[in-house]
Amino acid sequence: MINFELPEKLLNLQKMSHQVAAGVFRPISRKYDRIEHGPTPEELKPLAQMRAAMREGGDKSKVAAEAASGSRNGANLSGIVAGEELCWGDVGLLLSIPGSGLGNAAILAVGTPEQKEKFGKLYCAMAITEPGAGSDSAAISTTAVLDGDEWVLNGEKIFCTAGERGDAIVVWATLDKSKGKAAIKSFIVPQGAPGLSLVRVEEKMGLRISDTAALSLNNCRIPKENILGSPEVADTEAARKKAFGGVMQTFDSTRPAVAAMALGLARAALEITRELLEKEGVKADYSKTLYNSTAIEAELYRMEADLEAARLMTYKAAWMADNGQANSKEASMCKAKAGRMGNAVTLKCVELCGELGYSENLLLEKFSRDSKIIDIFEGTQQIQQLIVARHLLGLSSRELK
Incomplete structure (x- = not known):
């Protein structure tokens, strides 16, 4: 029997996260939207420890008990539940909490125990996109060459979230x-590494x-041990597919996390x-059928149903990751749906609320501006649909482009 109720430990995390969203994020949301560029907001620095605790997946004794029962609710589902609540407050502020970078997810997914210990608690950004390589991650041209005990990286990265504030950056580069x-x-590049420079910080909608x-x-130089995974390049088609799959595994965790951002924003x-x-x-009068409701009531019902469908898909993808199940298709499905x-x-809420929705008296216009990027970063809507189609049809990326 399927149980859609959250366990007690996640309900407690949900409540705590909502308190942060309501007490810390909402009151300063408009203030920092207007400031835009600047250092990490002081109000967020005490939250770094709480964010680290979320990544641990809660009480380890309960986690062990769940694993023994055959169902585990770990770091992925914990992050989804907390992320939705925090994004009910403000998505941008969540992304600005020290330690919440996408690079942290990469290190958690494929890093060695030593790398997790050394870099896992830092604020780690992730640099994938290039001027000539956007949604097609395989088109990356940034190079990495081994020179003695150091890797030498050359290239240009754009649209790197937390690229200025992060303590380190997980950079995607090609060996050949x-x-x-x-x-x-993937390579872990500490901020301030020789040859790494900040070109600009983007102004955004x-x-x-x-x-x-x-x-x-x-000619950015980093230690030899700063590569995530094996430095070997596979020499057979099956091995190559597996190798790149390991690099892409990061997205199986981060895409549900991005979906959770949309859940919180839409609910707010x-x-x-x-x-x-x-x-x-x-x-809303739920005793009436959809077609016996007013046009506005019907819009509300449809939006609520859409939100709940996206939430269940996101929970499923995160739960699968926590329980060691392949979830690439589900991660893309929930990200596409939620985005x-x-x-x-x-946008519909802005429309329904008229001039109040469009004005800065409320946060609705800000929510609509913030929501657009969620449908784009971590893989666009179109890319997610393409990935899902490949899984459903059993075709490779070469066969279905």
Whole structure:
């Protein structure tokens, strides 16, 4: 029998995260949206330890008991539950908490115990996108060459979240461009490494407090042990596919986390919209069928259903990751569904609330601006649909482009 209820430990985490969102994020949301560029907000620094605790997956004795029962709710589902609540407050502020970088997820997914110990508690960004390589990660041209006991990296990275503030950056680079995606590896580049430079910090439509940087690597040198995974380049098709799959495994954890951002954002917009409409005498009456409801009531019902569908898909993808099940298809499905849902719901809420929705008196217009990037980063809507299609049809990336 399927049980969709959250266990007690996650309910406690959910409650604690909501308190942070309501007490810390919401009151300063508009302030930091207007400031945009700047150092890490002081209000967020005490939250770094709480964020680290979320990544641990909660009480280890309970985790062990769940594992023994054949069902584990670990770091992935914990992160989803907490992330939704925190993004109910502000997505950009969540991404600005020290220790919450996407590079942390990469290290957690494929790092050695030594790397997790050394870098796991730092604020780690992740640099994948290049001017000539966006959604197609296999087209990366940044190079990494082993020179004695050091890797030498050369290339340019753009749209790197936390690229300015992060303590370290997980950089994707190729060992041999002629060998395609099998030669792509991840490297941990500490901030301040020789040859690493900040080119600019982007000005953006949404998530304005979260820094998005362009970086240059010019003969950037890092220690030999800073490579994530094996430095060997596979020499057979099956081995190459497995090698690149290991690099891409990071997305199986981060895509549900991005979906959770859309869940929190959409729920926040819906709650504000319902509250405003109730003041005008429009209140949801669930005893009536959809087609016996007013047009506005029907819109609310549809948005609530869309939100709940995205939430269940996201929970499933995170639960599968916690229980060692292959979830690439489910990770892409939930990211595609939630990304599209978050954008549609926030824009519809602005529309339903008229001039109040469009003005800066409320946060609805900010939610709509923030929501757009969720449908784009960590793989666009179109890329997610392509990945799902490949899984359903049993085709490779070469066979279905």
